[in-house]
Amino acid sequence: MRQQRSEFYFMASVLMAGLAGVFGSFNPALAEGESVAVASNDVQLDDIVVTAQRRSEVARDVPISITALSGDQLANAGTETTRDLTALTPGLLVDRVGAYTQPSIRGVTTQLSLAGNESNVAIYVDGIYQPSQAANTFDLPDIDRIEVLKGPQGTLFGRNATGGAIRIVTLDPTYTFTGRVSASYGNFNEAIFNGFVSAPIVDNKLAVSLAGYYRSSDGYNHNLLANGADIGSDESKLVRGKILFDVTDDLRFVVTGFWSGKRDGGATLGIPLAGNTLDATVPGAVIPNRPYNVAANGSGLQVKSSGVDLKGELKLGSATLTSLTGLTNYKADLFLDNDYGYTSDQPGSNYIAHQPDRALSEELTLASNNHGPFNYTIGYYYYDAFGSYQPIEVQSGFPPYPYDVDVYGKQYSKANAVFGEIFYDVTSRLSLIGGLRYSRETRTFYGETLGHGAPQPDPPLIAARTDGGTTPRFSARYRLTDDTNVYFTYSEGFKSGQFNTTVPSATAPSVGPEKIKAVEVGLKSKASRELEFNAAMFYYKYTDMQVNAFQTVNGIASSVFQNAAAARIYGLDFEATYRPLTHFTLSSGLSILNAKFSDFPDAQVVVPTGTGGNMSVAIPNAKGNHLVRAPDWTLNLTANYSMAFAGGQLDYYLIAYHSDKFYFEVGNRLDQPEYTTLDARISWAPDNTGLKFGVYGKNLTNKAIIQGMFPTELADGASYAPPRTYGVDISYRF
Numbered sequence: 001m002r003q004q005r006s007e008f009y010f011m012a013s014v015l016m017a018g019l020a021g022v023f024g025s026f027n028p029a030l031a032e033g034e035s036v037a038v039a040s041n042d043v044q045l046d047d048i049v050v051t052a053q054r055r056s057e058v059a060r061d062v063p064i065s066i067t068a069l070s071g072d073q074l075a076n077a078g079t080e081t082t083r084d085l086t087a088l089t090p091g092l093l094v095d096r097v098g099a100y101t102q103p104s105i106r107g108v109t110t111q112l113s114l115a116g117n118e119s120n121v122a123i124y125v126d127g128i129y130q131p132s133q134a135a136n137t138f139d140l141p142d143i144d145r146i147e148v149l150k151g152p153q154g155t156l157f158g159r160n161a162t163g164g165a166i167r168i169v170t171l172d173p174t175y176t177f178t179g180r181v182s183a184s185y186g187n188f189n190e191a192i193f194n195g196f197v198s199a200p201i202v203d204n205k206l207a208v209s210l211a212g213y214y215r216s217s218d219g220y221n222h223n224l225l226a227n228g229a230d231i232g233s234d235e236s237k238l239v240r241g242k243i244l245f246d247v248t249d250d251l252r253f254v255v256t257g258f259w260s261g262k263r264d265g266g267a268t269l270g271i272p273l274a275g276n277t278l279d280a281t282v283p284g285a286v287i288p289n290r291p292y293n294v295a296a297n298g299s300g301l302q303v304k305s306s307g308v309d310l311k312g313e314l315k316l317g318s319a320t321l322t323s324l325t326g327l328t329n330y331k332a333d334l335f336l337d338n339d340y341g342y343t344s345d346q347p348g349s350n351y352i353a354h355q356p357d358r359a360l361s362e363e364l365t366l367a368s369n370n371h372g373p374f375n376y377t378i379g380y381y382y383y384d385a386f387g388s389y390q391p392i393e394v395q396s397g398f399p400p401y402p403y404d405v406d407v408y409g410k411q412y413s414k415a416n417a418v419f420g421e422i423f424y425d426v427t428s429r430l431s432l433i434g435g436l437r438y439s440r441e442t443r444t445f446y447g448e449t450l451g452h453g454a455p456q457p458d459p460p461l462i463a464a465r466t467d468g469g470t471t472p473r474f475s476a477r478y479r480l481t482d483d484t485n486v487y488f489t490y491s492e493g494f495k496s497g498q499f500n501t502t503v504p505s506a507t508a509p510s511v512g513p514e515k516i517k518a519v520e521v522g523l524k525s526k527a528s529r530e531l532e533f534n535a536a537m538f539y540y541k542y543t544d545m546q547v548n549a550f551q552t553v554n555g556i557a558s559s560v561f562q563n564a565a566a567a568r569i570y571g572l573d574f575e576a577t578y579r580p581l582t583h584f585t586l587s588s589g590l591s592i593l594n595a596k597f598s599d600f601p602d603a604q605v606v607v608p609t610g611t612g613g614n615m616s617v618a619i620p621n622a623k624g625n626h627l628v629r630a631p632d633w634t635l636n637l638t639a640n641y642s643m644a645f646a647g648g649q650l651d652y653y654l655i656a657y658h659s660d661k662f663y664f665e666v667g668n669r670l671d672q673p674e675y676t677t678l679d680a681r682i683s684w685a686p687d688n689t690g691l692k693f694g695v696y697g698k699n700l701t702n703k704a705i706i707q708g709m710f711p712t713e714l715a716d717g718a719s720y721a722p723p724r725t726y727g728v729d730i731s732y733r734f
Contacts, residue, residue, distance in 0.1 A: 045532050045579055050147050052167075053421070053433075054156055054367050054377045060524035063433065063475040063487035065150040065536045065573055067092070067589070071143040071171070076640065076653045078681055078696050080192070080215070082123070082138045082166065083707075083721075087636055087657035087677065089148050090573045090589035093629050096708040096719070098268045099301040099334045100133035105150050106538065107569050107595030107630030108163030108516065111548040111665075112561060115355050115501045116387030116411025116443075120514070120546075122153065122161035125168045126256060128309050128326035129158045131385055131413075132357045135305045135330045139238050139260070141194035142211035144169045150573065151518050151538065152493025154471030155419050155435035158363055158381050162493040162516040162542075172254060173207035173244040175200045179734055186696075186727020188230075190217040205246055213238040220722050221269045224286055224295045225342055231296060232266025250315040260305040267301040269294045270710070270719035272340040273670060276608045276615070277715035278398050279341030279348065287341040291704035291720045295342040298350065302333045319368045330357040339398070340715045349714050352393040359385035373425035383415040383441075389501055393452060398714070408459045409447035409501030416440050421473070433475040440468035441496040447504020462504050467496040467513045483526035492517050498546060500561050511561040517541045533576035540569035547628075547666055549604035550617045550713060559712060564666065565599040567627055583642035588635070595630035597622050597666070605667035606713055615713055622666050631662040631674075648686040655679040664709035670716055675703045690733045697726040 048059040048068045059068050067089045069079075079085065082101065083094045093104040100113040103121040110119045113133055123130045123138075130136055140146075147167040154160050179197035184190075191214075198209035219232025240258040247253065271288040272279070279285040286295040307328035314321045338349040365379035388410035395404050421435035443466075448459040473491040480486060494515045500508055522536035549562030571593040579585045597603075603622035606615050634657070641652045658676045663669075678701050683694035699705075699722065707721035 045526065045530065045577060047526075050145075051169075052147055052149055053423075054365060055370060055375075060483070060485055060526060060532070060534070061477070063477045063485070063489050063522070064491075065091075065520065065522065065534070065538075067148040067150075067575065069146045069148075071145060074140060074143055074146065076651070076681065077638070077655055078679060078698060079140060081140060082136070082168075085146065085148070085166070087655055087679070088589070088638075090575060090591040090634065090636065091150055091571075091593070092148055093631070093659075093662070095629055096137070096267070098336055098708065098710050098719070099264075099303075099332065101136040102133060102629075102708075103163070103166060104629035105148070105164035106540070106571065106573075106591075107593055107627040108540070108542070109627075109629045110546065111628060112498055112546055114387075115353075115357070115389050115409060116413065117498050117501070118159070118413075118495075119163075120161055120495045121163040122157065122159045122165045123168070124158065124165065126170055126309065127158075127167075127311065127324045127363070128307070128328065129359065129361055129383070130328070131159075131359050132305075132328075132330040132332070132387065134301070134332035134334070134355060134357075135260075135303050137262075138168060139213045139215070139236055140168070141213035141238060142171045142196045142209075142240060144171045150536075151489070151520060151540075152471070152491050152516050154491055154493035155421055155437045155473045156377065156379075158361060159383065159415075160417070160437065160439050160471060160494055162495050162514060170211070170240065170242075170256075171196060171198070171209065173198045173209040173242050175204055175207050177734075180731060182729060182731035184694075184696075184727055184729030186725055188218045188220055188722075188725065190725065190727060191215070192729075207244045209242045209244075211238070211240045219266050219269075221266055221292050221294045221296075221720075224288055224293055225297065228293075231294065232264075232269050232299065234264040234266060235262070237261045252313045254311045255308070256311075257308045258306065260303075262301070262303045264301045264303075265299055266719075267299075268334065268336045268719070269296055269299050270340055270717045273709075273716040273718045274608075277339050277341045278614065279339050279343055279715075281614060282343040282345070285341050285343045292723065295340075296337055297342060297348075298335050299337060300335050304331045305329070315369075318371050319366055322363075322365045322367070324361075324363045324365075326359070326361050328359045331355070332357075336710075338712060338714050338717070340717045349396040349398060350393075352395070354390050354392070355388065356390055357385070357387045359383070361385075375423040376420065378420040379418070381415070381417040381419070383413065386410055386412045387501070390456065391450075392502060394502075395452075404452045406450050406452055406454060407447070407502055407504060408450070408457055409445070409504050410459060411499050411501050412444040412446075413496075414442050415496075429479040431477045431479075433473070433477075435473040436470060437472075438468070438470050439494070440466065442466045443496060443499060443510075445499040445501070445504075445510075447501065449504055459504065462506055462508075463499065463510065465497050465499075465510055467494075469494060485524050487520075487522050487524070489520045489522075490518070491520075495546065498561060503560070508560070511546045511563050512544055514545045514563070515543050530579045531576070533574070535575075536573045538569075538571060538573075540567075542567040542569060548711075550606045551604060560604070562604055564597060564603070564622070565601065567596065567600075568598045569593070569595040569627070569630075571595075585640045587638045587640075591631075591634045593630055593632055595627040597625050597627065599623055600625070600666070603666050605665060605669070606711060607667065607669065608716075615715075617713075618667070620667060622668075625666060625668045626663050628664060628666065629662055631660040634659045645684065648684055651681075651683045651685070653681040653683075664706070665711050670709055670711060670718075672706045675701075675705055677701055677703055677705070692731045692733075694729045694731075695727070696729065697724070698722075699724050700726075
């Protein structure tokens with residue numbers, strides 16, 4: 001520990017000395033950009049182009065809230081996975097519940113983490129929907145940009161989503177030989193290698209690209225059952241290849257194939273908050289009570305993903321026909337010590353899940369090419385997928401929980417949708433957009449519970465349900481100036497009903513679809529060459545939201561699902577970027593949120609009984625309680641400064657992030673207190689070499705932040721995000 005403190009003080013000294021050098025050495029001559037490294041004194045901000053409406057547009061012309069991040073921005077911020085997007089995106093919180101990634105946008109999130117239950121914040125990679133929560137922490141080695149779309153996405157995109165969408169766009173091949181490689185090393189023996197290369201095969205006809213990523217790290221948790229030895233090492237691998245084929249000037253195909261493998265020994269490690277675990281009823285039990293201390297007799301997650309997709313574009317004069325086909329397979333194996341403690345005379349409680357999933361999708365769209373005042377997009381979407389437990393092994397030695405069974409469950413989803421939007425420029429300043437989507441989705445649930453070790457069955461049909469309906473969108477945009485727009489948008493979204501794949505019983509109820517209606521008004525402005533800002537106010541009416549719940553069955557608290565009655569959400573998002581000098585950029589993002597249940601008389605929650613570590617089910621009225629993962633406010637500030645130094649360019653990058661307190665369950669009993677983090681990076685790039693050397697630090701405030709809660713009938717399990725990390729890196733572009 002003393003060695004780690006001294007290492008931190010050294011790193012902090014380097015970072016702070018560098019910052020002092022920035023402001024101490026600033027002079028007007030440098031501000032004029034006389035150095036080769038900062039040769040231009042043009043402070044104009046670059047326009048951000050997005051495809052949030054199925055056509056390439058400048059982000060400020062799109063009448064919805066979008067946070068768009070370029071690949072270079074993500075690299076400067078040290079963004080490694082989708083979990084790191086929280087500190088860069090107002091209103092977004094990317095949580096981790098055991099093995100499952102569950103984003104929240106403006107308080108709209110999911111608590112359902114079982115096989116076949118998808119998030120209501122849809123994630124897309126190159127337009128392909130990614131349904132598996134177990135596989136939705138993505139490594140980001142070859143990113144062109146990421147677009148975070150806020151508010152219900154009920155018209156244009158593949159899956160109807162009540163919360164929003166995260167669209168990850170990776171680099172395509174080019175007809176210029178180009179690439180980059182990088183390597184880094186940090187504390188906890190974290191080593192990262194990644195690279196991207198693109199090359200032409202036939203000029204203007206055929207090109208290929210290949211991206212690779214590798215990461216390994218020791219665990220940052222300490223196992224009390226092994227004298228405090230480190231536990232929870234992880235390893236990630238990713239390979240993605242693309243082929244670009246321009247058949248003619250009007251016909252293009254891009255074929256993508258990828259393979260990813262993750263082994264995360266720390267994903268399911270944690271502590272029982274306040275000692276709330278049934279282990280506390282057993283004399284001599286080992287119960288961790290501090291962050292990063294665990295009592296683990298097993299843990300871990302392994303996920304393998306692979307897939308292929310084909311994108312085809314055909315120009316038809318005034319319109320473009322696009323086909324997007326994707327097939328993805330996932331296999332997750334999870335071990336969860338469900339009581340978060342250890343007893344020597346009984347086995348405690350464990351979940352061991354074997355979860356194969358698969359998704360097939362096809363989307364056809366026809367979009368006009370922005371000719372004249374009238375434009376349109378029409379399309380059809382087909383989706384066929386399943387999530388399954390094959391099986392989930394449930395083991396327990398707690399009376400009255402003596403069971404040792406295998407649960408087989410499989411939930412199929414088949415969906416069809418037709419959609420369209422019309423864009424009409426009424427005048428040179430006023431534009432109207434109207435959209436409508438009709439969706440129909442059938443979910444079929446198969447399952448069976450058998451004694452542990454029984455032969456794998458072909459589980460019988462349990463139940464089926466079909467949900468559907470129409471979701472509209474209407475937007476009006478008025479151009480105050482060439483670079484300033486105000487807008488109004490009304491939109492709706494829904495998420496179909498779900499089955500609990502751990503309860504294969506005809507008497508186990510499903511939950512019905514949740515629905516959301518949203519109104520947003522906003523302003524997007526490039527106020528000057530050096531200042532750009534966006535502001536949006538929103539109001540959501542949220543009904544029948546799907547939440548975790550608990551029931552008492554034969555005296556035992558058991559986890560189930562429930563539809564909450566109603567909630568209302570309103571708030572404000574604000575983002576600004578200011579570049580007073582070519583080499584100095586400041587950015588900020590603010591989210592102010594009020595997200596509470598407006599009606600929820602029969603919430604079913606689990607609470608400690610006050611005797612030992614026993615838990616029981618309570619049924620309070622949750623009206624007025626905060627929604628899950630919905631902090632009242634968050635703020636991020638970033639600063640990026642460049643200066644000429646020693647025949648090259650020295651870059652400084654800082655990210656400060658603050659989050660107010662938020663809750664992990666509808667009873668508002670378990671919370672993450674407010675916290676502030678600071679990330680920093682200094683890099684030096686020698687002129688005309690393509691090389692860059694850097695030093696970085698993350699979570700320099702060393703806050704113990706809960707990255708996910710897993711409250712069950714057995715324990716209030718909390719897992720923690722990494723503590724302070726730091727290291728060095730080198731990269732090369734060509």
